[in-house]
Amino acid sequence: MEKFTKAFPSKPLRVPKDRQWALAGVVGSGNLEVMFERAARASDTMECHVETSIPGFRDSWLAALADFARHYPVGGTKVTIHDQGAAPVLVNLRLRQAYDHLVKTKP
Amino acid sequence: MSQLHLFHEQTARQRIAAVTDAGSFAELLPPPERLTSPYLAQLGIPVSFDDGVVIGHARIDGKKVYIAAQVGQFVGGAVGEIHGAKLTGLFKAAARDRVPCVVIIESGGVRLHEGSAGEIAIAETMRAIFECRARKVPTIAVIASDIGAYGGMGILSTCCDFRVMTEHGRLGISGPIVIEKWMGKKAYDSSNRALVWKTSGGKTKYLLGDADALVHDAAGAVREAIGKLLTKSSPVTLKNAKARQKELEKRLKRFGKTADPDDVWKGLGVRDIATASLASGPEFAALAKAGRK
Amino acid sequence: MKQPSPRALLGKLFGGSAKGIAVEKSVLTGYAQAGGKDVCVIGTCNGTYIGNEAALVLAAHVIDCVERRPKTPIVMLVDSAGQEPNRVDEMLGLASYFGHLLNCLELARRKGHKLLTIATGKAVGGAFICYGMFADRIYALDSASVGLMPIEAMSAVTKIPVPVLQKLSKTMPSLEFGARPFALLGGVEEVWPSKDDLQARLAEAIATAAVDDNRAALGKKRGGRKLALDIRNRVLAESAK
Numbered sequence: 001m002e003k004f005t006k007a008f009p010s011k012p013l014r015v016p017k018d019r020q021w022a023l024a025g026v027v028g029s030g031n032l033e034v035m036f037e038r039a040a041r042a043s044d045t046m047e048c049h050v051e052t053s054i055p056g057f058r059d060s061w062l063a064a065l066a067d068f069a070r071h072y073p074v075g076g077t078k079v080t081i082h083d084q085g086a087a088p089v090l091v092n093l094r095l096r097q098a099y100d101h102l103v104k105t106k107p
Numbered sequence: 108m109s110q111l112h113l114f115h116e117q118t119a120r121q122r123i124a125a126v127t128d129a130g131s132f133a134e135l136l137p138p139p140e141r142l143t144s145p146y147l148a149q150l151g152i153p154v155s156f157d158d159g160v161v162i163g164h165a166r167i168d169g170k171k172v173y174i175a176a177q178v179g180q181f182v183g184g185a186v187g188e189i190h191g192a193k194l195t196g197l198f199k200a201a202a203r204d205r206v207p208c209v210v211i212i213e214s215g216g217v218r219l220h221e222g223s224a225g226e227i228a229i230a231e232t233m234r235a236i237f238e239c240r241a242r243k244v245p246t247i248a249v250i251a252s253d254i255g256a257y258g259g260m261g262i263l264s265t266c267c268d269f270r271v272m273t274e275h276g277r278l279g280i281s282g283p284i285v286i287e288k289w290m291g292k293k294a295y296d297s298s299n300r301a302l303v304w305k306t307s308g309g310k311t312k313y314l315l316g317d318a319d320a321l322v323h324d325a326a327g328a329v330r331e332a333i334g335k336l337l338t339k340s341s342p343v344t345l346k347n348a349k350a351r352q353k354e355l356e357k358r359l360k361r362f363g364k365t366a367d368p369d370d371v372w373k374g375l376g377v378r379d380i381a382t383a384s385l386a387s388g389p390e391f392a393a394l395a396k397a398g399r400k
Numbered sequence: 401m402k403q404p405s406p407r408a409l410l411g412k413l414f415g416g417s418a419k420g421i422a423v424e425k426s427v428l429t430g431y432a433q434a435g436g437k438d439v440c441v442i443g444t445c446n447g448t449y450i451g452n453e454a455a456l457v458l459a460a461h462v463i464d465c466v467e468r469r470p471k472t473p474i475v476m477l478v479d480s481a482g483q484e485p486n487r488v489d490e491m492l493g494l495a496s497y498f499g500h501l502l503n504c505l506e507l508a509r510r511k512g513h514k515l516l517t518i519a520t521g522k523a524v525g526g527a528f529i530c531y532g533m534f535a536d537r538i539y540a541l542d543s544a545s546v547g548l549m550p551i552e553a554m555s556a557v558t559k560i561p562v563p564v565l566q567k568l569s570k571t572m573p574s575l576e577f578g579a580r581p582f583a584l585l586g587g588v589e590e591v592w593p594s595k596d597d598l599q600a601r602l603a604e605a606i607a608t609a610a611v612d613d614n615r616a617a618l619g620k621k622r623g624g625r626k627l628a629l630d631i632r633n634r635v636l637a638e639s640a641k
Contacts, residue, residue, distance in 0.1 A: 001153070262529055290486065348503060366487070
């Protein structure tokens with residue numbers, strides 16, 4: 001297991017506060033779960049916590065997360081990831097799915 | 108949730124959303140609570156926010172239900188200390204509030220990584236299920252994926268009033284690989300999928316009477332079957348126990364010597380094995396019913 | 401630890417009244433006495449595997465007791481390696497046969513029969529879940545092998561090396577195999593030294609048996625299973641809001 005934490009600059013999240021958290025994916029072989037939560041902290045950063053079963057890819061993770069924070073307004077959120085060896089493309093998909101769940105008003 | 112999705116392909120959360128009234132599900136101990144397994148963490152195995160089971164309450168056709176869904180992808184849906192305690196608590200809440208409880212099972216049984224804690228948790232959940240039954244609170248197990256209900260969760264499913272299955276669902280205790288290892292490939296070839304499903308799949312369980320409904324692999328069909336059972340219960344009485352004893356004795360006497368599931372199918376009304384094998388769940392149920400006449 | 405013969409063990413538990421217990425294909429059924437009062441006995445011995453047939457024999461005896469001996473306590477003895485992996489048993493619904501046995505025991509409980517288990521030998525896997533663990537109170541002889549599975553077997557299935565599991569089991573008794581660690585989890589009320597006067601122990605246990613499931617509370621108190629009770633209570637509290 002490898003764990004790391006980092007915050008990235010991002011534009012503030014722009015939706016009503018009725019949804020406090022959102023989840024996408026499941027922990028399973030080649031898969032991951034991503035949870036977004038509204039954090040009490042700074043509204044211009046996305047705080048990231050990653051736990052992955054495959055060590056040695058810290059830089060790729062950080063690059064992917066920095067990229068996501070740049071393209072989506074997720075400032076003021078905390079994202080926590082439990083990964084069991086997901087491919088980068090799936091990581092991006094789950095981040096987007098979790099974000100979509102967070103910002104859509106009703107299911 | 109769209110009917111285009113096959114129920115067995117959906118995630119636990121999608122399944123709950125799909126069988127309950129839109130927007131009615133309220134999760135108990137949701138992911139932000141981070142109730143993750145300290146056992147898995149110590150072993151360096153990835154943990155999950157919900158420890159592999161989603162629990163909460165919702166409405167089905169306006170009627171309140173407690174509902175749980177196991178996450179088969181996460182350590183095989185296996186039951187550890189937290190996972191099991193969530194299930195126990197849910198059934199106890201159902202008994203207390205006299206609200207029906209539905210569990211969508213997808214589990215190989217006890218989570219070995221947590222040793223005996225998961226085993227005790229399953230036993231405790233069984234006691235809680237019978238608390239519901241003592242109060243005539245319906246308990247319904249849904250078994251609809253190929254991970255199925257195995258080990259202690261297979262036994263637990265038989266403690267519920269009713270079981271809803273799809274043809275994808277499997278119900279048993281020992282899985283095919285374990286049996287093959289024990290008896291040899293000649294007795295049980297675990298790669299023979301037709302044989303595996305005829306041994307433990309929904310169709311055979313429905314024929315035997317161990318599944319109360321055999322429905323299409325679609326959330327709408329599962330929901331409809333649950334809805335029909337929500338107002339019923341299967342009381343624990345001496346009369347029922349004696350009838351069940353007789354029925355199980357007869358079953359063993361009749362089929363205990365056969366190794367071929369086709370004999371069971373034929374004996375229980377299936378006339379054309381090939382057609383029945385290809386039939387959907389409800390078609391199969393209709394064929395067997397017609398054959399018994 | 402060397403195991404006494406089934407008959408010797410029955411003698412230690414029930415004295416002369418043990419003659420009322422039949423042992424057939426390592427399955428025990430009958431009536432005996434404990435503390436001068438009648439008890440119904442069901443169980444397994446010789447570490448046997450159990451399947452559909454054994455489940456039916458045990459269930460039939462529970463039904464007999466409910467019908468003919470109202471409120472007689474039921475003592476369950478467990479010495480079974482579990483369910484034998486068998487395709488025909490599975491095909492005919494082994495889980496349902498076990499479920500039926502549990503259902504019969506539940507019926508007995510509701511009709512006022514006390515349910516008591518003594519793990520006498522092997523008490524592992526499905527064979528423990530399908531009747532013994534369903535008792536009101538569960539005891540184990542110190543010589544009994546109680547638990548999910550030994551560490552070696554756990555290692556073989558999970559691919560986690562034995563030394564890793566052994567080290568962790570020092571702080572997580574759930575991973576350790578045996579009656580004492582199982583008691584730390586609350587799964588066993590009390591471990592009885594085999595040398596004790598087991599007749600007296602049994603009589604006392606029947607006299608004090610209560611029907612509430614106290615295992616999670618015991619597990620927390622004894623420190624072997626710290627989370628279960630609190631999580632359960634949180635579900636109960638939050639669902640009541």
